[in-house]
Amino acid sequence: xxxxxxxxxxxxxxxxxxxxxxxxxxxxxxxxxxxxxxxxxxxxxxxxxxxxxxxxxxxxxxxxxxxxxxxxxxxxxxxxxxxxxxxxxxxxxxxxxxxxxxxxxxxxxxxxxxxxxxxxxxxxxxxxxxxxxxxxxxxxxxxxxxxxxxxxxxxxxxxxxxxxxxxxxxxxxxxxxxxxxxxxxxxxxxxxxxxxxxxxxxxxxxxxxxxxxxxxxxxxxxxxxxxxxxxxxxxxxxxxxxxxxxxxxxxxxxxxxxxxxxxxxxxxxxxxxxxxxxxxxxxxxxxxxxxx
Amino acid sequence: xxxxxxxxxxxxxxxxxxxxxxxxxxxxxxxxxxxxxxxxxxxxxxxxxxxxxxxxxxxxxxxxxxxxxxxxxxxxxxxxxxxxxxxxxxxxxxxxxxxxxxxxxxxxxxxxxxxxxxxxxxxxxxxxxxxxxxxxxxxxxxxxxxxxxxxxxxxxxxxxxxxxxxxxxxxxxxxxxxxxxxxxxxxxxxxxxxxxxxxxxxxxxxxxxxxxxxxxxxxxxxxxxxxxxxxxxxxxxxxxxxxxxxxxxxxxxxxxxxxxxxxxxxxxxxxxxxxxxxxxxxxxxxxxxxxxxxxxxxxxxxxxxxxxxxxxxxxxxxxxxxxxxxxxxxxxxxxxxxxxxxxxxxxxxxxxx
Ligand SMILES: Nc1ncnc2c1ncn2[C@@H]1O[C@H](COP(=O)(O)OP(=O)(O)OP(=O)(O)O)[C@@H](O)[C@H]1O
Ligand SMILES: [Mg+2]
Numbered sequence: 001x002x003x004x005x006x007x008x009x010x011x012x013x014x015x016x017x018x019x020x021x022x023x024x025x026x027x028x029x030x031x032x033x034x035x036x037x038x039x040x041x042x043x044x045x046x047x048x049x050x051x052x053x054x055x056x057x058x059x060x061x062x063x064x065x066x067x068x069x070x071x072x073x074x075x076x077x078x079x080x081x082x083x084x085x086x087x088x089x090x091x092x093x094x095x096x097x098x099x100x101x102x103x104x105x106x107x108x109x110x111x112x113x114x115x116x117x118x119x120x121x122x123x124x125x126x127x128x129x130x131x132x133x134x135x136x137x138x139x140x141x142x143x144x145x146x147x148x149x150x151x152x153x154x155x156x157x158x159x160x161x162x163x164x165x166x167x168x169x170x171x172x173x174x175x176x177x178x179x180x181x182x183x184x185x186x187x188x189x190x191x192x193x194x195x196x197x198x199x200x201x202x203x204x205x206x207x208x209x210x211x212x213x214x215x216x217x218x219x220x221x222x223x224x225x226x227x228x229x230x231x232x233x234x235x236x237x238x239x240x241x242x243x244x245x246x247x248x249x250x251x252x253x254x255x256x257x258x259x260x261x262x263x264x265x266x267x268x269x270x271x272x273x274x275x276x277x278x279x280x281x282x283x284x285x286x287x288x289x290x291x292x
Numbered sequence: 293x294x295x296x297x298x299x300x301x302x303x304x305x306x307x308x309x310x311x312x313x314x315x316x317x318x319x320x321x322x323x324x325x326x327x328x329x330x331x332x333x334x335x336x337x338x339x340x341x342x343x344x345x346x347x348x349x350x351x352x353x354x355x356x357x358x359x360x361x362x363x364x365x366x367x368x369x370x371x372x373x374x375x376x377x378x379x380x381x382x383x384x385x386x387x388x389x390x391x392x393x394x395x396x397x398x399x400x401x402x403x404x405x406x407x408x409x410x411x412x413x414x415x416x417x418x419x420x421x422x423x424x425x426x427x428x429x430x431x432x433x434x435x436x437x438x439x440x441x442x443x444x445x446x447x448x449x450x451x452x453x454x455x456x457x458x459x460x461x462x463x464x465x466x467x468x469x470x471x472x473x474x475x476x477x478x479x480x481x482x483x484x485x486x487x488x489x490x491x492x493x494x495x496x497x498x499x500x501x502x503x504x505x506x507x508x509x510x511x512x513x514x515x516x517x518x519x520x521x522x523x524x525x526x527x528x529x530x531x532x533x534x535x536x537x538x539x540x541x542x543x544x545x546x547x548x549x550x551x552x553x554x555x556x557x558x559x560x561x562x563x564x565x566x567x568x569x570x571x572x573x574x575x576x577x578x579x580x581x582x583x584x585x586x587x588x589x590x591x592x593x594x595x596x597x598x599x600x601x602x603x604x605x606x607x608x609x610x611x612x613x614x615x616x617x618x619x620x621x622x623x624x625x626x627x628x629x630x631x632x633x634x635x636x637x638x639x640x641x642x643x644x645x
Binding site: 183184186187188189190191192193194197201202205206208 | 342343344363364365369370371373375376377378379380381382390391393394395438
């Protein structure tokens with residue numbers, strides 16, 4: 001009995017903090033999502049409206065469109081980060097002059113706050129004053145105007161995300177690569193595998209857990225990107241970069257539509273869980289069978 | 293199948309030199325066993341043959357081709373690592389079939405060969421397991437299986453049976469010899485086990501501190517060790533050594549230990565007073581009244597034979613006899629030594645005289 005009590009006592013602070021900052025706000029959001037609530041509107045009271053917000057959401061073309069662009073954004077960003085991050089990790093496994101310097105420099109984006117990243121990129125991409133449009137038009141004769149071209153805006157947000165988060169992927173993959181045993185790779189050479197075969201049959205399966213963990217983290221993060229994109233494009237032009245996070249922000253703050261915004265948040269959380277669960281079932285669970 | 297020629301090979305790790313001019317010639321189809329104390333460079337030599345380790349100096353050729361700069365996958369060799377080096381994410385069947393898969397062989401052929409190897413190695417019931425679900429000996433057998441599904445030019449085995457129990461070791465030994473006879477493939481085999489070395493090898497290479505100490509057929513090494521080191525290393529239990537000088541007694545030369553005891557020795561024409569190391573194998577000492585009197589320290593009957601330890605000067609001398617000897621510690625017995633079985637080495641150079 002005593003030890004049981006002690007266990008709970010020791011866990012209490014953690015549980016308390018979790019409850020305070022995790023569970024309570026979540027339940028509150030869930031609660032709000034079943035109400036119509038615009039505290040600065042004509043009727044500032046909270047009105048219970050059943051699942052009205054959710055019903056509205058299903059027919060909200062803007063929301064559905066934002067889901068679409070978010071999926072595209074997450075797909076392109078995370079895939080590129082993975083490929084680029086792996087290439088960088090492999091490069092950093094080798095010895096070359098200035099390696100320590102490069103390794104330090106390349107992680108710098110990680111310590112920048114997203115809001116700063118967004119503003120810096122905004123500065124760099126603003127037509128006529130930004131360095132990127134200038135270089136592109138002077139050297140390549142290419143016009144970059146993310147305030148006008150929908151796909152340019154989309155691509156720029158993807159590139160910004162890649163710039164910001166690839167180092168995270170690189171770091172986790174380096175950690176995974178460094179901890180690999182040398183034996184299987186030597187054995188594979190002896191067994192006649194060429195570099196490509198070694199990559200597909202040995203390296204990839206052996207760092208699979210690290211890759212999956214990184215992809216999960218990056219996907220969840222990318223799905224709720226707000227501040228960078230808000231800063232860079234404000235969700236535009238039109239709704240080209242109105243990712244769900246941005247969509248929620250715009251519903252809740254400028255329009256003070258708390259009830260509806262909460263419903264969107266809950267749905268996005270639900271979708272995130274579903275996507276992760278599908279990935280788990282599809283990619284991790286079958287491989288773990290029999291591995292004990 | 294191929295000749296292997298190791299020609300004046302050096303290996304340095306930075307400033308540390310671990311291989312000092314090794315020369316070994318291996319005939320096509322020969323079964324060569326590398327022996328030597330731990331850290332003498334057996335694995336390093338094997339890894340250089342495999343191409344996993346750069347050669348600092350000298351040449352290695354397989355077949356007629358110098359392979360110094362040929363990558364492992366193009367050397368057409370199979371290897372069993374001392375550490376097994378199984379692929380942790382692959383099942384036993386996938387591990388064994390991996391070399392064939394890399395060679396893009398048809399699935400049916402892979403399956404057939406894997407099953408065949410598994411039945412030889414008694415792994416058939418483990419094919420779906422992962423390496424971490426296996427015991428050390430089972431892992432070793434998987435590594436063995438992966439090596440033998442192919443038909444390479446050379447097999448390299450680094451202590452492939454070290455983790456097996458005695459019974460399995462005997463049967464695997466037979467399997468490997470049988471494999472060798474069937475395929476006729478050149479084999480380079482590292483072992484610590486005397487019996488493996490003596491029974492399997494066409495030729496034994498004794499190494500010491502990155503140098504070749506002696507190369508020869510097993511029985512030649514046993515009968516004519518070129519140095520004190522080889523004499524002590526080959527044979528189990530190992531050779532007894534005594535230090536002393538040559539002196540004449542009643543017209544014959546005898547070996548006189550530093551403590552003054554006289555032992556018979558072959559008439560080799562050495563000068564009186566020559567400082568020698570005297571080597572005699574335990575099984576070449578018989579017990580008899582006419583022998584040199586020694587005091588027994590301990591006797592160890594093992595059932596089929598008796599080991600006797602006796603004190604000569606300050607050394608313990610070991611004799612192995614077939615009879616049961618019921619002598620008590622402190623009792624005196626006579627050691628009978630046939631001079632023909634005595635090995636004499638120069639005390640300074642430790643080379644055979
Ligand atoms: N990467 C390395 N760097 C420096 N020294 C090394 C390296 N690899 C091996 N050595 C040294 O080379 C020598 C030979 O090592 P090796 O592994 O070949 O010994 P071995 O004969 O196989 O021993 P064992 O019977 O214990 O397996 C040892 O002294 C070892 O310390
Ligand atoms: Mg070794």
